[in-house]
Amino acid sequence: MKKFWILIFLTLSHIAVFAQQSAGVEMADAMRSSGKIYVVIATLCIIFAGLAVYLFTIDRRLKKIEKDK
């Protein structure tokens, strides 16, 4: 019985290792908490907004040309 409990204890002991591993992984937590990540999002949004507007204007110009025919 004692051996059994030792076995159970040893099999479960690796759980702590996994927990430490996931806590030790470096993520951009600090950057997000200080709020700077919003700057990156804003930049990307501006770029994509520009691209989207550009595509819509091309679309509209094409529509005009197609109507002229």
Place this chain on the structure above:
Amino acid sequence: MKIIYKTWWKALAVVLIFYTIIAGFLLGVPRLPILHETIRNLYFHVPMWMSMLSVFVISVFYSIRYLSTNNELYDLAAVECVNTGLLFYSLGLLTGMMWAKFTWGAFWSGDPKQNSAAIAFLLYCAYLVLRNSVDEEQKRARISAIYNIFAFPIMIVLIFILPRMTDSLHPGNGGNPAFGRYDLDDRMRMVFYPAMAGWTLLAVWIATIRYRIRLIEYKKNDIN
């Protein structure tokens, strides 16, 4: 074909991509060694390939339609879909190389996934070369339609099947689990699927714009 002139699905594409840019950076992701925050690339790298696949599928569809109807407009649709697909193909390759540099250690490590993606890229470049080397219009349309129909399954085998059967660093290949199985949790799914849909719609949109320009050029040449 009326749908290509509608605006609602183009607006939907823009909204979905805006959502993925914002939520893709703000929502939580699983903490994984080696990957760290680069797991967010999943929202931007994988949709490039999805977009490429979608326009290539549309292209094959129109190549088949061309062969059965001999309507030259279908040939124009097929070639412009391949052109758009190659744009997203390049973006997928480049973003993949960028990601590989910081997780696998090199931009290009001769991984089976990378190598076969490069071969399939050349396969589609050959499609455009073949097209431009035939002068007679009907012959060009027919030969390139047949080539396109054969190139598509070969591309699928090269990119999605062969790397899966050997050892590869790429997730989802050679005993390497895909992100979907263990890492793509519900938070990531909320961003990943809209990203796939959004970028696919954007690719189709660009393809329709190219097709409409082609159509105008075609009609102009017809009159002269």
